[in-house]
Amino acid sequence: MYDADFIIIGSGHNGLTTALMLAREGYKVLVLERSKLPGGAAKTSEVTIKGFRHDLFATNIGLFLGSPIYKEMGKQLHEKGLEVVIADKPFASAFPDGDVVRVYMDKLKTLNEFARQSLKDAESWKQLLAYFEQVSPYLMSLSQKEMPSWPLVREVYKLYRNVGRDGVLDLVKMLLSTSRQFTESWFESEKIKSLFIPWGFHLDYAPDVAGGAMFPFLEVPLDYKNGMALAKGGISNMINAMVSLLESMGGKVELGRQVEQILLENGRAVGVILGDGQKVYAQHAVIANIHPSQLIEKLVPVEALPSIYVQKARKFQNGPGTMMIHMALDGPLKWNASEDLSQFCYVHICPYTSDVAQTYTDALNQRLPASPMLVIGQQSAVDSSRAPEGKHTLWVQVRALPYRPKSDALDLIHPDTWENIKEQYAERVIDKISHYAPDIKQKILSACTMSPADLVKENPNLVGGDSVGGSHQLQQNYLFRPIPGRSKYDTPIEGLYLVGASTWPGAGLNATSGYLLAKRLLRKNFKRKKQLESVH
Structure with a gap:
């Protein structure tokens, strides 16, 4: 009857971490992913020109290298293709007067x-x-x-x-x-x-x-x-190594498989229903690597959950939206501040504390900021395999933006859907960069703009275009993440668990929620196995 011991919804790195831990102990694990690429918010794609490999969202794998799963399985992951490159010029902050503060190793x-x-x-x-x-x-x-x-x-x-x-x-x-x-x-x-x-x-x-x-x-x-750590060739290579290792242990990852509903029997999660109507059953548990809103609005009927849980889940707060701009460049940027700035993995353009504070106020008031904070990623300066010889990629994270803009701080962009205004706003971003790197417009061969709305289309877990899986402010962190009383990844439904950026300890490629849940499930199932053995 059972198609797997455990079913995992979503192939983000935390879901894959849980899968690896369970599969290593001999459990039959099935990972179901709606997208054609595994990884959730950790994906690499040639979204500009063939040969230019862009990390669509997450890129820094430093936390992953410090995670328990890497300590336990790092050697095997490297055998499956994971290579790491370290930027010895990790980051810098640039300023409008042509100055810069750099952090080196x-x-x-x-x-x-x-x-x-x-x-x-x-x-x-x-x-x-x-x-x-x-x-x-x-x-x-x-x-x-x-x-x-x-x-x-x-x-x-x-x-x-x-x-x-x-x-x-x-x-x-x-x-x-x-x-x-x-x-x-x-x-x-x-x-x-x-x-x-x-x-x-x-x-x-x-x-x-x-x-x-x-x-x-x-x-x-x-x-x-x-230093700042990257996966050589793109973050997808880290994810692909995890998938390959999982499959070598007998686990399965099925792509393009949309989960429409979680199957419940007598108040317990026993499997899932896929988009084509197929039912897939899990003997022990269903693990959802998703945002809490996806659970209560889509996968589980509201009436199957306690009303207090639904109320709290609906109050889960997302941070402001994020825009990603990916560029294929004809060469490295020439920064005003210093010649070596083109060699730094990250360059922050805020520029000052007051500017970041104003950007946040604008975003919360649904106003397009006049000068948003920019995180400029120059991954190809560290990892030349990401672009053809002599060319470069540019990864621009625009923080923070309203998901539904109602006004513009400069009164130059008429409020509309992101689909209609994203290129205008991208021009504002590029104009800002040009004050620090004047040759950027001449260097752009191709660009791909992903608005907050595009982030949601690409990954429904990035609700409201929030790239970090929900606000990490104190009222929704630590003991309170994602919901007070549910910080250990359980839900009110027996056999149904949550992992991912929306759970403790939150965003970043830390692999922690997936690891901690797996340890808990292994303890639980070990106890159950011992009990069964004692009966027989």
């Missing part, structure tokens, strides 16, 4: 960048790095624990023993701070502050949103220490 070069802006800030940078070395091992470990759980409590106790009560309180105070408060407590230069601010905005933490200090505090030193 080189200790002296980076320190000199801080010292150019402020000798005091150079000293603060050294102190911040020392503090990071003291507490980051515990913070990184905490982010890989179930929330809540006894392992998490034990890790907090280790932190307490290391830094003491006052140290823990100081750390909690910092992590509850806004990113503006964090930068102002450490640095005096506006440009140095602007080096940190964009990282919080990646996760919907505008400069004045509480809790925004965490990601900048971790990401900047991590990139400085480890």
Whole structure:
């Protein structure tokens, strides 16, 4: 009767992580993916010109390389084709006066960048790095624990023993701070502050949103220490290695298979109904690598769920939308700020804290920002396999935008559907880049603009064009992600679980929710197996 032990809806990296963990233990696993490409928001495609390989959304795999699944299966993934390239010039922030602040893996070069802006800030940078070395091992470990759980409590106790009560309180105070408060407590230069601010905005933490200090505090030193990691040839190569390894273990990944409904029997998830009407059954569980709204609006009848759960799921908040612009270039950009800026993996153009704050206010008020924050990815400078010889790719993430614009901060674009205005707004973005890299318009061979609405078409889990699977602000993070009381990936329906960016610990290629759920399911099924053996 059963087609699989476990059915996984969606082939995002967390779903594949769960699948790998279960398949390794001998379980029959079936992954069903609606798209013709696996990976969810981790896909590579030639969307401009043949031979130019663009990561459509996610690109940085640093968190994946630090994940438990990579530690356990990294060697096998490399045997299946995963190759990693490391940018020793990870990121920089450029400014309209032609200046730039760069972070290198080189200790002296980076320190000199801080010292150019402020000798005091150079000293603060050294102190911040020392503090990071003291507490980051515990913070990184905490982010890989179930929330809540006894392992998490034990890790907090280790932190307490290391830094003491006052140290823990100081750390909690910092992590509850806004990113503006964090930068102002450490640095005096506006440009140095602007080096940190964009990282919080990646996760919907505008400069004045509480809790925004965490990601900048971790990401900047991590990139400085480890560089920025990419999958050679595109992020799809990482996903393809996961799929290949899964299939070698007996698991299956079926593409172009739309799940229309989750089958329920006596209040338990027992399988799925596909778009062609076919029913596929799971003996142990159905795991959905999806956004909570997809569950309650599409896959499960509302009446099958407790009303309080439905109410909370409907209140799940998405962050503002994102636009992606992919370009095939005739050569590297020539940046005003410095000759070597074309070699950096990321260049942030905010440019200042106040600009990011204004962009966020505009987006929340459904106004097209006059000057949005830009994340410029120059992956082909690090990985030459992504473009023909002498050519380059450009990956531009535009943060943040309203999903349904009602006005324009410059009163130049008449509010309309994104399909009708996306190219106009893309021109605004390219114009902004041209102030920093004047030759960009001459270098563009072809471009592909993906509006917030296009993100949803490509991947329904990017609800509202939010590229990070839902806001990570404090009221919807940690214990409260995705729904208070459901932070361990379970749902009110027995045998139905959620993983992915909408669950703890959130967005980024961290592979954590998939790993933690798999460990939980393996413990549960091991206990069940022992019980059955004792009966017989």
